[in-house]
Amino acid sequence: MKAIITIIKKEWMEVRRNKLVLSVVLFVPLLMVAIPLVMLGIMGRVGVSQSDLDEMAAMLQNPLFAGLDPIEAVQSTMASNFLVLFLMMPLMVPVTIAAYSIVGEKMTRSLEPLLATPISTAKLLLGKGLAAAIPGIATAWVSYALFLLVARFLVVSDKVYAIFLNSMWWVAMLVLVPLLTIMAVNVGIIVSSRTSDPRAAEQLGSLIILPLMVLFIGPLAGFIQLNAMTFWISAAIALVADVVLVYLGVKLFQRETILTRWK
Amino acid sequence: MIKTEALSKYFQSDGREIRAVDDLDLEVREGEVFGFLGPNGAGKTTTVRLLATLIGPTRGRAWVNGLQVGEADEKIRASVGILTESPGLYERLSARHNLEIFAELYGCKDVRGQVDKYLRLLGLWDRRETEAGTFSKGMKQKLAIARALLHEPPVVFLDEPTAALDPEAAKTVREFVETMRGQGRTIFLCTHNLDEAERLCDRIGVFKQRLIAIDTPDALRRQLFGRQTVVHLTPGSDLPALAQAVQGLPAVKDVQQLPPVEGSGPKLVIGLSDPAAQNPAIVRALIDAGGGIQFVNELRHSLEDVYLSLINENEAGWGGAR
Numbered sequence: 001m002k003a004i005i006t007i008i009k010k011e012w013m014e015v016r017r018n019k020l021v022l023s024v025v026l027f028v029p030l031l032m033v034a035i036p037l038v039m040l041g042i043m044g045r046v047g048v049s050q051s052d053l054d055e056m057a058a059m060l061q062n063p064l065f066a067g068l069d070p071i072e073a074v075q076s077t078m079a080s081n082f083l084v085l086f087l088m089m090p091l092m093v094p095v096t097i098a099a100y101s102i103v104g105e106k107m108t109r110s111l112e113p114l115l116a117t118p119i120s121t122a123k124l125l126l127g128k129g130l131a132a133a134i135p136g137i138a139t140a141w142v143s144y145a146l147f148l149l150v151a152r153f154l155v156v157s158d159k160v161y162a163i164f165l166n167s168m169w170w171v172a173m174l175v176l177v178p179l180l181t182i183m184a185v186n187v188g189i190i191v192s193s194r195t196s197d198p199r200a201a202e203q204l205g206s207l208i209i210l211p212l213m214v215l216f217i218g219p220l221a222g223f224i225q226l227n228a229m230t231f232w233i234s235a236a237i238a239l240v241a242d243v244v245l246v247y248l249g250v251k252l253f254q255r256e257t258i259l260t261r262w263k
Numbered sequence: 264m265i266k267t268e269a270l271s272k273y274f275q276s277d278g279r280e281i282r283a284v285d286d287l288d289l290e291v292r293e294g295e296v297f298g299f300l301g302p303n304g305a306g307k308t309t310t311v312r313l314l315a316t317l318i319g320p321t322r323g324r325a326w327v328n329g330l331q332v333g334e335a336d337e338k339i340r341a342s343v344g345i346l347t348e349s350p351g352l353y354e355r356l357s358a359r360h361n362l363e364i365f366a367e368l369y370g371c372k373d374v375r376g377q378v379d380k381y382l383r384l385l386g387l388w389d390r391r392e393t394e395a396g397t398f399s400k401g402m403k404q405k406l407a408i409a410r411a412l413l414h415e416p417p418v419v420f421l422d423e424p425t426a427a428l429d430p431e432a433a434k435t436v437r438e439f440v441e442t443m444r445g446q447g448r449t450i451f452l453c454t455h456n457l458d459e460a461e462r463l464c465d466r467i468g469v470f471k472q473r474l475i476a477i478d479t480p481d482a483l484r485r486q487l488f489g490r491q492t493v494v495h496l497t498p499g500s501d502l503p504a505l506a507q508a509v510q511g512l513p514a515v516k517d518v519q520q521l522p523p524v525e526g527s528g529p530k531l532v533i534g535l536s537d538p539a540a541q542n543p544a545i546v547r548a549l550i551d552a553g554g555g556i557q558f559v560n561e562l563r564h565s566l567e568d569v570y571l572s573l574i575n576e577n578e579a580g581w582g583g584a585r
Contacts, residue, residue: 002367003367003368006364006367006368007368009364010353010356010360010364013353013355013356013360014353014355014356017355017356018355108351108352108353108354109347109349109350109351110351110352110353111351112317112347112349112351113345113347113351113365113407113410113411114351114368115317116315116317116340116343116345116347117340117365117368117369118337118338118340118341118368118369118370119368120337255317255318256317256318256319259312259317259318260274260318
């Protein structure tokens with residue numbers, strides 16, 4: 001356990017000194033909190049016309065929004081959709097940390113001395129994985145908490161606020177966020193093993209957010225309804241992907257493979 | 264301390280088998296500085312990686328500190344120090360943080376004490392809080408050496424420790440290797456710097472995928488070139504007559520005549536089995552034949568001569584085999 005903590009400590013010391021990584025870790029979550037809050041504020045203040053309501057009819061068929069008046073429905077719908085952006089944090093933050101951590105070590109050739117220590121590859125991988133995953137989960141949870149704190153003052157009614165605390169978001173935060181983080185860490189490792197440029201690794205790794213866009217665009221286009229079941233299904237898909245990615249990540253993260261096959 | 268039996272490592276590349284290390288039989292004794300010499304790409308780094316359990320052998324066996332490679336890898340890694348070809352430091356972290364991380368990973372009981380000790384020993388104390396990335400090559404190498412020794416390993420692998428260093432930094436590193444020898448550590452030194460090997464190593468192994476020769480530098484010289492006495496004669500000496508005078512002596516194996524060149528008189532190079540015992544008779548015979556002797560010394564071939572001769576013989580042998 002001590003060795004894992006040492007690896008996490010070392011990774012975080014390096015992140016603290018890497019302005020590029022630090023900016024992603026701090027800036028992206030702030031942006032993701034700001035966007036739904038701004039939407040919430042705007043939607044609470046603008047008038048809603050009949051034509052607006054007609055366009056949103058499909059979304060309003062979502063039982064989640066039943067019993068809400070038009071302003072409440074619009075505010076909760078838009079804010080809920082943008083809340084999906086919170087799920088980008090457990091993807092982007094770990095991918096960035098893992099990419100810079102592993103490719104950075106390849107560039108400075110510091111992986112070999114590290115591999116020469118008595119630490120097992122499993123502990124080393126776990127240490128590096130946790131160092132990337134913890135900030136990803138923490139930023140998602142802290143951002144959600146921050147959103148809930150500020151949203152309390154921007155919602156037009158308690159009924160809207162209750163939507164941000166319903167089971168759908170608990171599934172997203174407590175189940176989907178950790179699963180997405182595991183996915184991102186392993187994608188970071190896999191991508192890092194094939195490139196020697198941290199920016200390229202980060203950009204390639206960032207493609208992982210594309211499937212998540214279905215949850216963002218789907219409700220707006222009307223072909224997906226945001227509810228607990230949607231997130232449970234997403235979590236199941238993420239779990240399957242995680243099993244495959246963890247297998248590949250562990251296979252790639254072996255002493256001999258790193259020293260002789262990584263580019 | 265280190266022993267290998269038919270240790271081999273093959274890699275696959277584009278469907279071809281590349282033999283990086285082939286049938287290596289080796290024994291390095293406790294407290295010895297062993298030089299592992301070979302050209303670039305000879306497989307020296309692969310051998311170190313095998314012995315430090317960073318990669319596994321394709322076949323064969325090896326023991327380090329009495330522990331078998333492949334069976335007690337974590338214990339082996341805990342008992343060896345390794346200076347990799349490149350320092351591989353965390354450039355954004357201070358010298359102290361670089362060492363603290365490794366002291367913790369090696370399980371040092373007194374992390375702070377060991378880090379302070381090696382920062383002082385290697386002259387890095389005043390720069391301990393400075394980012395390693397700002398260090399000169401020499402300082403980075405010193406920090407990497409400190410990192411390899413933090414856990415006081417009895418066996419240390421040094422892979423090209425002075426490559427790319429300026430003469431002053433290289434001298435400091437060599438002096439530190441001497442210090443480590445004084446502490447009784449077993450040192451496995453990979454190098455293609457022959458002067459360094461000559462100065463530091465008790466024994467050397469010449470290696471190119473296979474072990475070509477292994478012994479002390481002097482013994483290898485004797486095996487390859489025998490022992491030779493050089494007699495510096497006065498200008499105008501009758502070289503053929505004097506060569507004739509010693510040719511028939513029973514101790515003499517061969518005689519080479521070196522005519523005078525600018526600034527130097529004629530010389531005879533005489534092959535002998537025991538120059539210390541046989542030189543007096545040689546000198547007497549030359550004087551009796553009317554020769555004037557300026558001085559006598561033993562011809563000492565450089566380690567470079569030995570190395571090149573072994574490598575060339577090996578190439579010729581493989582060429583013949585092909």
